[in-house]
Structures are given as C-alpha cells and as structure tokens.
Amino acid sequence: MSAPQDTDGGTPPARAARAVRGAGVRLLVLAGIARRGLNQHALSTVVTALSAALASGLVLAVFAVSAQTREAFTSGALGIDAVLGARGSPLQLVLNTVFHLETSPGNLPWSTYEAVRADPRVARAIPYAVGDSYRGFRVVGTTPERFELEGADGRPLLRVAPGGRVFDPGRREAVLGASVARRAGLGVGSHFHPEHGVGHRGGEDHEHEEEYVVVGVLEPTSSPSDRVVWIPIEGVFRMGGHVLRGAGSYVPRPGEAIPDEHKEVSAVLLKFRGRQAGFQLAALFNQEERAATLAWPVAASMAEVFDKLGWLHRVLELVAYLVVAVAAGSILASLYNAMGERRREFAILRALGARRRAVFGVIVLESTAIAALGAALGYLVYMLVLAAAAVLVRRSTGVVLDPFFFHPALVVVPLAMVGLGVLAGLLPAWRAYSTDVARGLSPTS
Template identity: 35%
Template sequence: MSFFRIVLNFLRQRLFASTLTAASVAVGVALVASILALRLESERAFSQKDTGFEVIVGAKGSPLQLVLNTMYHLGTPVGNFPLESYEKLKTDRRVKYMLPMVFGDNVGGYKVIGTTPEFFTTFQYRKDTGIRVANGQPFTTNYQIVIGAEVAQNLRLKVGDSVTIKHGIQEGAPGEHDHGKMPIVGILAATQTAIDKGVFSTMYTVWDIHYHEYEEAQEAAEKAAGGGKHEDEHHDHDADEHEHTHTMPPEFTSVTAVAVKLKSPIFFEAFIRSVNEGTQAQAAMPIQEIMALFAIVGNINGVLLGISYLVIVIGAISIFVSLYNSLNERRREIAILRSLGARRSTILMLILSEAVSIGLLGGIAGILLARLGLRFAKEFLTKQIGNNLDFAAFYSFDAALLAGVVLLSAMVAVIPAMKAYRTDVAQNLAPLS
C-alpha cells in the first residue's frame, strides 16, 4: 500500500472535518484569486496605452469623469460645450484628426452617440486600427443607425431592423419618451472597447431629437395654456422623412466630447494648456486620468487583498486546529502504524502530507471558485465598469498562490506532526480497558 493511499484513507476517514477545513482555505484563496484577477484585468482593460487618440476635450468639470464617460460610458457626461468651440478646435494646426461626440438618449439602455462620418474613415480606436463595419454600411444621412457588436448581440438586432430611441442616457430614465423608429444600416465589428456598447448616428440626429423634445414640451405647455396649435402633430422620425434639416438654436447644437489625435507628442502640453485656458472646454489625457484613478483604487485594493490573505491564514490555522485536535484520538492509529514498521519520520510526513493535501485541495477549489465566480459575474462587472473584462483560465499568480498555500499548510502542521512523531508506541498499543 502506497504512502499516498494511506494519506488518502486518513483524509477520507475524517472527510467532514477535512472538507470543512479545505473549504475555509478555499474561501480565502477564492477571494485573493478574484481580487488579483480583477485588478489585473481591470488595469489591462483601462490602461490601454495604444489608443488611436491621446486627448479628450469636453466641457469644464472633472477630467476623470470626462474620460470615464467618453471612453467607457461610465456615469454621466460632465456636460456639453458649444459647437463653436469645436469648430475652433478643428482649425488647430497641431491636430491630426478629431472625432466629435454628442451623448444623449438610449436604445435598450445603450447610449446613443452622435458623431461624424469620420468615425468610419479616419478615427482609430487603437493605434493603426480603425472602425470596421461587419454588416451593412456606415450611416450616410441623418436618422440612420449603426450599432456596436454588443448592442446587436444583446438586443438581437440586425441590419434592416428599426430601433426606438428613448429619452435619457439610461434605460428607464425619468421622462422617457419615444422619438419614432430609425433604421439600422450597419453593425460594427467587435472592438472589445466601449464602442461595442454604442448606438451611433449623426450629431444632427441627436441634436434634432433633443430639439424635438424641447418643441414638444413647449407645445404641451401652450396646449395647457389654451393654445393647442399643434394638437395632433406627432414627431416620428425616420430617414426618409428627414432628408431635410432645419436650423436649431445654438444651445441645442453642443458637443459632449472630442477625441483628439495630435500630429506629434511635442504638442501635448501646449495643446492641453491652450484648451484649458479657455472658459468653455477642458482637455484631459486618458492615460493620466486612469493612472491617477488606479493610484486611489490601488490603496483600497491593497486593503481588500490584505483581508483576503488574512482569510487564508485563518484557513491555515483551521488546518492546525483540526490536525492538533485529531491527534488525541489518533494516537492509537499512529502507534499501530509504528508497530507495523512505520518510522517516526513516516508519521511526521503523514501528518504534513495530510495538511498539504488539505491546503492544496482548498487552494485548487478556491482558484476554480474564483474563475467560476468571475465568469458568472463577468456580465455584471462589464456593465458596471463599462469595459470588457476577459478572464483567463490560468494566471501566473495561480501557481504562486498554490505554492504559498501549500507552504503555509505545511508550516502550520509542523507542531501536530512533531507531536505525532513523539507518540509513545508501547503505551498507546496497550489494550484499551
């Protein structure tokens, strides 16, 4: 009978206690493995250094909010800045290209973003990687819709379908209001960025929707006041009906954000300064803002990680308690093994192996638990953080974590193992009275 088989039999003999102990280790390992994987993947997802643009220009306010909202669709926009400021930016000779965005309204909870046809031609969301339309074509006129890959998948939409744009950045926002149906003309290839969650149309489309909302509100007010001039008028929009455009007051033609690619890195500081010196807009560097955010989050992460390591230590202590308490009832078993020729060192190794097996099983179960948990939480997390998190099957820290748990388990088993090592064979073999 092999040594391993003997260890296995002893573990099986104390199955309930062994399972509970391994479970307590597994909880700690699962917490640590989850936090480490989350940290790694969120840093990887948010620290995209190879974006096709370096600066985001938006309304005055929090630069971090501007970056998070523009790049990851997190939170609400800082606000909008006048179109004339954008027109002025366009004339800046340091700019290689820029992409304006107007945020507003939603389709099934996904943000509608008004932009320009350059989104499909010159804009690069990654270095040297532009937008690709997987199905259909880019929008060519107002009131045509192009949707991101995730939107198409989750809302089960295809080219030729029509969508209803609802008021508000998020689904179910107060004052929800339909604005008629608009045709989907294209579906974008997946980019693994927030673009996959976007519903794109022209800036004019977004402005016009807002302007109509304003008009409808005015009409309702007039009706309430006894006017009722446009009583039966209804504002459905579709591409065929809206080939015409009309002039809107300037407060309805503002821009939420502009992604800017400069001709050279040497212009960064001067460009940002020149924008920030103005009164209507600010310029933010995404990578700088994200790193600042991680510096803050890193402290909280460290605390969480510390607590999780403590849970592992408590799991290891439970291995010690379980083994130590079991020794009293196992003295006779140990004496029997010794009488059959087992050396003291064999008994020592037996106890250490039991502890290591419990630690290893707990460690493996913990890592599997973490992967399973993250897999189930992926959709929720992606929605919460606004970026795609892809979790690997294995991480390099898994091996280190397992090795650490095994070492810790062996360390806490030294005292029980030494006690077992010193078991008096003759005394414990004596017939029980």
C-alpha cells in the same frame, strides 16, 4: 546464526541504490497512509480543503481580477490621445466619452470644436453629442470619422459587419454596437425611436418621435463601443425636445440649417500629431484658458480611478489574507484535533518500525495534500469569481475580461497555499512525532 539486520550490507553503490529505492518505497507507503488518514476523516478533509479553496480563490480573484480590470480600463486600444470637454473632472469626461458611463460634465461651443480641429497639432477631432439612449444603451451623436479611428495595427477599431454601412450624416440612420443589436434584437433595416435621457425608463412617453433606421451593426470589439447606438451628430441637435444653448436658446426647425453658433458638443475626441502636442494643448486648456478640460493621456485619467480605489483593493486583500489565515488555521485544527484519536495509529506504526520522522511526514503530507487540493479547487473559485466579475463589468461597461489573463498570482498564490499547508501541518505533526509509543499501545489509552 545470522547477524541481526541493523546494518545494510553490500558495496557502497549497491547500498546507495538500495537506499534510494527504499526511500522511494517508504515515501509511497507514507503517502498511502496519509491518503488513508484523509479518507478516514473525509468530511473534515473536504470541508478544510474547501476553506483552503475559498481562500486561494479569493486571493487569486483580488489580485488577478483587479489587475485585469485595471488593465482593461487603462490600456485598451482607443485610437485617440485625449478628450476635450466642458470644464470639470477629466475622469468624468473619460468615463462619459470612452466608457459611456456617468453623465456628461457639460457642453462645449461648436466653435471650440472647430478651433481644435483646425489646430495643426491635431490629426483628428471627432465631436460627440450625448444625452439620449435606447433601452439603456447610450445614443452618441458623432461623425462618420468616428469609424475611421485606427488601432496600433493600423486597422479600424470599429468595423461595420458585412451587409451594413456607416450612417449618412444627413439622414436618420444609426449604427449599432454588437451588444445593442444582440440584446435589443435589432439588425440592419430595423427601426427604433431613441429615448430621452440616459436612464432606461421604457414606455412610449419617453420616446422621441424621430424614427431611426439601422444601417449597420458593428463587429464585436469587447469594448464599451459594443454598447453604443451611433447616430449622426446632426440627429442629436434636431431630436425633438432638444434645445441648443450655444448662443441663447435655439430649437432647430426642419429643413433649416442650424447656425454654427447655436451648436454644442458634449466632447471632442482628439488624436494628436505628436506627443508634444499633448503637453502643449493640456497646458493651453487646463492652465491658460481654463474654459475647457483636456483629459490627457486618457489612460492616466482612468488609472486615477484605480488609484483612488486603492484603499478598497487593500481592504479586499486584507479580507482575502484573513480567509487564508482561517483556512490554514482550520487545516491545523482539524489535523491537531484528530491527533488524539490517532495516537494509537501512530503508536502501532512506530511499533511496526516506523520512525518518528515517518509519522511526522505522514501528517505533513496530509496537511500538504489538503492545501494542494484546496489550491487546485481555488482555481475553480477564481474562475467563478472571474466569471461573475466579467458579467458585471461587461454589462455595465462593455469591457470583456479575459478568462486566460495571466497574472503571477495565479502561480504564486497556489504555491503559497501549499506552503501554508506544510506549515499548518507542523504542529500536529510534532504531536504525532512526540507520540509515546508505550502509552499509545496500552489497552486503556
């Protein structure tokens, strides 16, 4: 008669190898049981996984989309160091001149532009005159120098696509941003009439009489510049209905040069010769003269927006965390509620020789699988939110969000979701662990 098989025989290495193989097989068996358990409660599994996906996706979106938006608005290549404008909010100045949002805080006399351009600390000074639009796109009057601003790589930030050229400052010519050309259906050789104001109201009543011809379309830049109609600054001065108030009211007459004292600019983009110039000119304009505002550094002004909106980010974070808590709770509840009807299943498994820790493991595997499925689907939710955010941001600012933008949350959040899944499974698993086998097997149970 052979001895009962309550111990393993063989040499220690053989026993160890057998134990490892056995553990692997048992894990596969438990995974199979867990999979079948999830299949048996497919509806509950899918709904719970979707709630986990929503939670994971929302947290990802809150962290990654907001971080990317902040980066896009605060660290994009601008080619300038500062913006000089009328006395007021530096933020409004930056939003208006760099992102072509909001309204201009006011005008500066032409002499201020001339003075700052002549300052040896200033490498470039580019005037802006704004106030008109075309089909909702801002019209910016400037000089050809605007197209010479370079990025960190030394290449021009705005490049006219082949077949076009930069406007002649003395003619009614325009260069269109890529989005304007695409959405307005204009190309080189097209004619259009700018409209009064910056709000798109449509209709001939709001059109200026002056007709402009498109001489160039910019290559796409994924920046707010894609949404701008660039015309010579002289054109803005001479646009019908415009009154220059640099020195009393003055309406330019055709064929007659405009005296400089009547000219005004909305803002001046500045490129300094060194960082020290920024400190000095900021002190000059913002603290000493106090006749104009120097927004410097530009990125700091934009960062201020996000800092001011920090509370909103925290609220969104809180909401996302609450959704995560609800998702973890729903995993717990769905598994815990199923324990009653699965008591017999676990009792049978125990009767077949499964240890308590095996049935515990089955439930933890199930909760982990639901959370992992949710975390995977969470990427889909994140991509959908990102796509929606990208469309909104691009439509309103021209800034393009990168779908492949990396943020640590993209790794941490799904892992945390899986970890929460493990935790959510502990209580139901404990209930399975505590199954009374004898009662579970009784015919009346």
